[in-house]
Amino acid sequence: MASPLEKALQDPGSMKARILTSARRLFGDNGFSDTTTRMIAGDVGIDVSTLHYHWGEKQDLYEGVIGAVHEEIMERFQEVERRCRKADLGRRLEIAIDVMCDYLFANPEVANLILFGYFRKADHTAVLDVNITTYIANIAVAMGLAADQEAVSVQTKARILAVWHSVLNFISGQAFFRPMLDVAPETYAAVVKETLKFILVPAFTIDTAEALKTGSNNH
Amino acid sequence: MASPLEKALQDPGSMKARILTSARRLFGDNGFSDTTTRMIAGDVGIDVSTLHYHWGEKQDLYEGVIGAVHEEIMERFQEVERRCRKADLGRRLEIAIDVMCDYLFANPEVANLILFGYFRKADHTAVLDVNITTYIANIAVAMGLAADQEAVSVQTKARILAVWHSVLNFISGQAFFRPMLDVAPETYAAVVKETLKFILVPAFTIDTAEALKTGSNNH
DNA sequence: AACAATCTCCATCATGTGATGGAAACAATC
DNA sequence: GATTGTTTCCATCACATGATGGAGATTGTT
Numbered sequence: 001m002a003s004p005l006e007k008a009l010q011d012p013g014s015m016k017a018r019i020l021t022s023a024r025r026l027f028g029d030n031g032f033s034d035t036t037t038r039m040i041a042g043d044v045g046i047d048v049s050t051l052h053y054h055w056g057e058k059q060d061l062y063e064g065v066i067g068a069v070h071e072e073i074m075e076r077f078q079e080v081e082r083r084c085r086k087a088d089l090g091r092r093l094e095i096a097i098d099v100m101c102d103y104l105f106a107n108p109e110v111a112n113l114i115l116f117g118y119f120r121k122a123d124h125t126a127v128l129d130v131n132i133t134t135y136i137a138n139i140a141v142a143m144g145l146a147a148d149q150e151a152v153s154v155q156t157k158a159r160i161l162a163v164w165h166s167v168l169n170f171i172s173g174q175a176f177f178r179p180m181l182d183v184a185p186e187t188y189a190a191v192v193k194e195t196l197k198f199i200l201v202p203a204f205t206i207d208t209a210e211a212l213k214t215g216s217n218n219h
Numbered sequence: 220m221a222s223p224l225e226k227a228l229q230d231p232g233s234m235k236a237r238i239l240t241s242a243r244r245l246f247g248d249n250g251f252s253d254t255t256t257r258m259i260a261g262d263v264g265i266d267v268s269t270l271h272y273h274w275g276e277k278q279d280l281y282e283g284v285i286g287a288v289h290e291e292i293m294e295r296f297q298e299v300e301r302r303c304r305k306a307d308l309g310r311r312l313e314i315a316i317d318v319m320c321d322y323l324f325a326n327p328e329v330a331n332l333i334l335f336g337y338f339r340k341a342d343h344t345a346v347l348d349v350n351i352t353t354y355i356a357n358i359a360v361a362m363g364l365a366a367d368q369e370a371v372s373v374q375t376k377a378r379i380l381a382v383w384h385s386v387l388n389f390i391s392g393q394a395f396f397r398p399m400l401d402v403a404p405e406t407y408a409a410v411v412k413e414t415l416k417f418i419l420v421p422a423f424t425i426d427t428a429e430a431l432k433t434g435s436n437n438h
Numbered sequence: 439a440a441c442a443a444t445c446t447c448c449a450t451c452a453t454g455t456g457a458t459g460g461a462a463a464c465a466a467t468c
Numbered sequence: 469g470a471t472t473g474t475t476t477c478c479a480t481c482a483c484a485t486g487a488t489g490g491a492g493a494t495t496g497t498t
Contacts, residue, residue, distance in 0.1 A: 118388075133399055155417075161389075257454090450488085461478080
């Protein structure tokens, strides 16, 4: 569907791909407005106009980054779904937490990029909006919380959003929280996984039966 | 401690206070970089130089906003602490969720401002950092998860961070998630409270005894 | 070697932004 | 009513940023 993106991914050494890589990291670090095209060009070691030549305007490059990240995330969800077969709900949650944490800790800019998207009031929100809705439906089905992607109750959606946020925030706020907890980087990752499982697993494993039954009436 | 801030709060109709109010909302909506001093001045109905006359440079105004919000939050925590006396842990959590949700839904810019702080790599992070640490310690004590503010284990800190994030994200992402859940604003608030209690209460009420015992060894 | 296509850079523009100086309006005191 | 201190606005500056045009370099093809 995204032909320029495919072309860029074909050869990671191509100029277009190199720009995308730098843009991804810098946008993730500083957000859209605090990342200048000159910063990205400087990081790649090229001129600004070369950047514009390959990607058009800044907004297009940003959407290219979001698109690439989106594809990666969807791949991870498919991995979760594969590994979740024939496991109970508690185990499924643990698998999902492990897979997503491993991925996000290895690509910390991803969590930032997604969370930045919540704030931007720009026009591209529609794009990201669709993505998030897709994530939610995917998780619901993979977790066995909904029969198909169309029949996800409000409660289930809200609960998945809460889980998803919890994961993202711990990774996104890493630079902020790790010093606060005063632990080494590797320890931080372990603490995060443990905390997520501690908080999330009991709620779903204990209460799921009732939650699904009363899932369509809101208080 | 903050003398200019006190002066502004003394008279809500004063120019300095009016600027602070507009700045608070606009910074909350758009973040620091996407909010211009001209936007704020325009919202108040004054000239840019009037704004600079009262508040100095943009960064100072921003810190004024953060400071005011910080004071409000601390008041809420004190309220939680008062109302938590002689209640068990599950009930304490519910009280804390209710109080903080009511406050944040009534002042939605607050959640944005705090979350924006996670991302900004600017110099003021130290200020916010201290604030967050204070929040965490306060909650830990109010919840009865730690004896005093100095003796909070890594696990407890991480768990409180997770709770705090969950609350903030639902309010901050309201404009984003409410359409996704397709519910009315009042319903959204109810769903959020319910979801938070659903997810958070079981973990702490079931597991607390063991959690506190093994609170100092990770993994 | 000649040519065409692609790529990269230098110079430059238009615009928006943070910030300031100084003039004018206002308020308070005598 | 004059004087002094405070507040507000107009005009303007310096600078960073997004973006472009066109010249030069590079590569591939014949």
